[in-house]
Amino acid sequence: MKFEDLPLDILIDNILYDLDTQSLVRLSGTCNTFRRLIDDELLWKHRVLTDYNLPLDASFRHTGWKRLYLKLEDSVVYTWGENMDGRLGHPCEARPVRGRIRGGARVARRDDRFASPQELVSLRGKGIVDIVSSGWGFHALDRHGRVWLWGRMLDGYGGQILGQRPVPEPTQVQVPSKIQAISCGRSHAIALGSDASVWHWNNYQIVQRILIEGDPTIVQVAANWGYSSLITSQGKLVRVDIPPISTNPEESLPDLVIPATSGVTLQSIEANAKNNSVPLKPIEKGDKIVQIAGLEKCTLALTRYGRIFKIWTELADPLMLVPATLTTELTKYGATEPEINDRDATGNNKKMHRFVSSQFRNFAVYTASGSVLLGHQDETTAESEPEVLEQLQHDICKVTFGDYHCGALTNQGRLLTWGANSNGAIGDGTMSMFAERKNIPEEITTLRNMFVFAIGFGGWQSSALAIPRD
Template sequence: MLSKLPRDILLQDILILLDSKSLINLSLASTYFNYLVNNDQHIWKRLCFQEFNISQDNAFRNKGWKQLYIALLTDTKVFTWGENSDDRLGLTPTVTSDAFQLNIRNPRRRYSRTVTTPQEVVYLQDKGIIDITSGGWSFHALDSSGSVWMWGTMQQEISPRSSAGTRRLTTPTKIQATNHTQRKVTFSSISCGRAHVIGLARDGTVWHWSNHLMLQSVHLDLEPNEKIVQVVANWSYSTVLTNEGAIYVIPSPDLIIPSQVTVEPTPTYIVTPKVPMDIVQIAGLDGYTLALTKDSRVLKLDTRNHIEFSSNPELYTIELVHFSAKKPEVNYRDGSMNRFITGAFLNFAVYTKSGQVMLGEVNAGADTEPIVLPELQNRDVCKVSFGDYHFGALTNQGELLTWGAYSSGALGHGPDEEPEPKLVESMKDMFVFAIGFGGWQSSVLAIPTDNEQ
């Protein structure tokens, strides 16, 4: 009988091969199989990756993968809020009472300049959005098919004559790249800097762009068995990580002026050399890259000058000892992670399997002590996302907490600042599973809790 097989063989060699329907049917066969199916996180983590294109780097989930899988069976909703003077939030226009008083037959439509509570981006209903990230003035969202959607402005501070990235999209627009065979490129993960995006395609290729009209391929001189496993956007350039624990630093994409968009081919970049450092995860900051090693050391790499860093990485690397493990830990990208990192612009977070969340700033030195907010400890926080001056935390249970500067309402609490993490009341009836803060704006992906099974 199947139940007589050793548990390790069942979990690692048999159950891992089953689809979700077969797993659910097996869980009904006996109490024993019900326990195995419902409590093995690796099974449901794999299904989230395979069926919904979920990247393992988008959040630190040591549990709750089955809950997330079930949530993704329901159509997700996209919510944005914060600064909207340039219509960056992608919201449907609203008709104000003042407009009706001015001309009831032809009311003037306008967007709110600041949005202080989460509002749904109606255009993205039924699009299967599974991840979202935010730049300085824009949003990029990834759907389960691997397509990327963009809205807002990628390069607000550059003259329209200098870059196609200044074009403003008030409605989410699907963007795409084609490879040398003219096949559409589909993505497994994306990451936003201030005015550019980098993406890892499902075929292992890397692309970056500074406008939605031309995605530029990045050619890396990899070893025969080497492949890219993670890409992150720093503030103005990018860093990629390979399966061998090495990193490459990639300069920002070229600016494309509007007149070139329809006539110039997609440029290709060759970036060398790699820096082998036994790293399993990275996070992009302003001028620096945070790195987590296999043995749970947290490193800060000075990647501002990628040529100097690549030639002598030890000289430009420090260990943040108070963020590193005090006792032996091992992290496996394809298995269990005991420690995890995220970061953007001037801030970063380090998470531990025991439930600790440590916050740090880009200027942290080797002896800098972590910032520890009591509201985030032992609460199953799986991701902290960073705007310029406002911050958000997501828990495995789908709760959303925010704190920091008002930032045109980007906290979601109305007209108030919040120095300490506080639940966003308007999202309390939603299961939030992804979060993307940036600039003075915020975004999340969620489903109504009534739809959970």
């Protein structure tokens, strides 16, 4: 039997996915059949996730994986918006301010705002593959699993507490493990290691490991605004309090051990609903939580069969015994036809038909058909109709949110922004924080020559990762 005569499932699953990139390129040149097979987006997604450490939950990307693979080594980091505490990583220049006189001389103040994307040159060549924002700063993940931090993590400025001290340039966080995914709340970050270890911190010098009794496998971490959420491979959702605050850079923190009895599953929510006579559509056999997104007070949960639940994790007790009254199924955001959402760290032949992302009080639900459904933590109820923006109903793979501004990324590498300007955070070159709110998403034209592949907004600041288009 000839090599090309092998059954497609054996050829793809057992051969092509195990070949390195050079072998794939050589094989694609042998015949049209292999060229078509090797141009497959899922195959290049597998190679990107494997070779470049791109987080599985970074976006709902469907296309562009081969382009990413060829140029991810040359990723460029951009930040813009408010920079008063060095959160953008750019130096601030002193400039005179007209009309402000003190002691007979003009007072110079620091220019602390950037109204359009500026390259963060200090991260050039670092191979940055993901970026997320906290309340007053950023974290970036590189292809080697290192985490970089800049800006300020805790409220208050320049105090004795480590996280209050501004970090003006990207600085490596002292995480012992290779990291594969990061998430930020208002004043803390949490990370998932390649070895399934979990770490969190509120300054770059001291990190704390999180352990769950019984050693369940953690598949995703998501920072809420003032705590964090985890899910296990069995679909259990676990809440984690923020790390302790420290003033001593030499301090080490003991492991935070979460009891095995902590957490909530779809089945425990269903049982609680029955016990309290709360209406809830029955949980089907085999359904479980497969993806989460952290909000200020809630955790958004996507199930294997495409149901969306908003769980008020902030009000749950320490063991995450969530009353049924704190769980709302968002029926208008979930699947209306049968679908299967399966996670696979390699991206190998498994597909998410639905996807969720969030920041602060806003969230987005994406569908495989291309729809993007927007919602709000406090305003979206069980029967709420999703907010639908016409400009986001095609080709969108990621939506991110600041306090008052929003951004959306297309599969083709275009970045759209809308909302309040927040001292330049929209990125259109205008500066005033009092500018009229933009209700229609518009492309940032200064990035048209770049293929944007990741975005992270927060507070009054914005960020993007891009590679050259040519």
